[in-house]
Amino acid sequence: MTTTLLNNGLRIPSVGLGVYKASPEDTYKTVLAALKAGYRHIDTAAFYQNEPDVGRAIKESGIPRSEIWVTTKLHIGEMRNPTEAFNKSLERLGTGYIDLYLIHAPIQGRRLQAWKEMEVIYQEGKAKSIGVSNFNIAHLEELINSSTVVPAVNQIELNPFLQHVDITEFCKSKGIVVQAYSPLTKARKLDDPTLVEVSTGLGKTPAQVLIKWGLQKGYVTLPKTVNPTRLVENISVFDWTISAEDMKKLDALECNFVTEWDPTQWGTKNETWGQWAIEKVIHNFVA
Numbered sequence: 001m002t003t004t005l006l007n008n009g010l011r012i013p014s015v016g017l018g019v020y021k022a023s024p025e026d027t028y029k030t031v032l033a034a035l036k037a038g039y040r041h042i043d044t045a046a047f048y049q050n051e052p053d054v055g056r057a058i059k060e061s062g063i064p065r066s067e068i069w070v071t072t073k074l075h076i077g078e079m080r081n082p083t084e085a086f087n088k089s090l091e092r093l094g095t096g097y098i099d100l101y102l103i104h105a106p107i108q109g110r111r112l113q114a115w116k117e118m119e120v121i122y123q124e125g126k127a128k129s130i131g132v133s134n135f136n137i138a139h140l141e142e143l144i145n146s147s148t149v150v151p152a153v154n155q156i157e158l159n160p161f162l163q164h165v166d167i168t169e170f171c172k173s174k175g176i177v178v179q180a181y182s183p184l185t186k187a188r189k190l191d192d193p194t195l196v197e198v199s200t201g202l203g204k205t206p207a208q209v210l211i212k213w214g215l216q217k218g219y220v221t222l223p224k225t226v227n228p229t230r231l232v233e234n235i236s237v238f239d240w241t242i243s244a245e246d247m248k249k250l251d252a253l254e255c256n257f258v259t260e261w262d263p264t265q266w267g268t269k270n271e272t273w274g275q276w277a278i279e280k281v282i283h284n285f286v287a
């Protein structure tokens with residue numbers, strides 16, 4: 001497993017197991033199997049309702065806590081009480097500390113105050129790193145200009161079909177590591193002809209090529225699976241490379257393919273009616 005250097009000097013394993021929409025039982029079994037298979041990084045969230053199962057698997061794996069990276073996220077419904085939300089996540093995980101704590105989405109009117117409290121959690125050492133998710137350039141600039149800690153990461157939806165080049169370039173310029181979520185397009189584009197052609201040429205699967213594409217871009221990538229065979233497939237990506245020519249073919253697949261939600265558009269001119277409605281419902285819920 002390769003690692004990526006963060007702006008606070010820590011190294012994060014470059015591939016993490018995502019557990020969004022994994023049931024508690026599947027989460028427990030899969031995290032245990034993943035740790036046996038060589039994963040050392042798990043990406044969960046309060047919203048996923050499987051933190052206790054991640055924690056139980058880590059404990060039972062017998063692997064020292066210090067060798068495993070655990071990320072969890074501040075629930076959008078708990079933006080008013082980040083410290084309390086953090087403590088509840090930590091208790092559910094039972095991991096003693098959290099390696100990376102993220103603001104799950106850039107809720108207007110709440111995100112700056114939440115970040116201030118997260119800076120305290122970071123300074124107290126309860127979270128070894130803090131970061132954000134689904135932030136666009138304006139969200140990031142506002143945060144950086146009004147705080148002391150620059151986010152260690154920005155976790156956004158990223159794959160060849162949705163590349164967010166503007167955000168990734170900005171993050172790079174500020175020393176913020178980009179994490180790619182839904183790197184497999186939730187399995188919706190695995191039969192894309194160009195992707196299949198590149199994969200066949202390499203003798204790899206489309207899922208492996210999507211993961212490797214993210215790694216070669218310098219992203220930390222977070223594929224999710226609860227299938228034991230695919231678990232191994234998804235980390236068998238370190239002893240081969242995609243050529244510059246094939247990377248170009250993959251780069252040309254950009255088509256703004258959003259699988260579920262896109263909070264990076266919140267508060268921008270590009271926000272669609274659907275996104276605007278989701279944002280308003282969430283804001284009313286959070287307010």
Ligand SMILES: NC(=O)c1ccc[n+]([C@@H]2O[C@H](COP(=O)([O-])OP(=O)(O)OC[C@H]3O[C@@H](n4cnc5c(N)ncnc54)[C@H](OP(=O)(O)O)[C@@H]3O)[C@@H](O)[C@H]2O)c1
Binds near residue numbers: 190
């Ligand atoms: N911050 C955020 O707002 C946010 C949003 C979404 C996701 N995330 C994080 O990113 C992680 C990954 O994203 P995601 O769960 O949306 O989707 P994803 O990783 O892009 O895709 C997961 C889907 O691909 C399938 N799959 C996995 N490996 C495969 C393989 N080798 N071949 C074929 N199919 C395969 C999985 O099915 P099986 O499980 O049956 O294998 C599942 O249906 C999440 O779990 C979560 O940790 C964060």
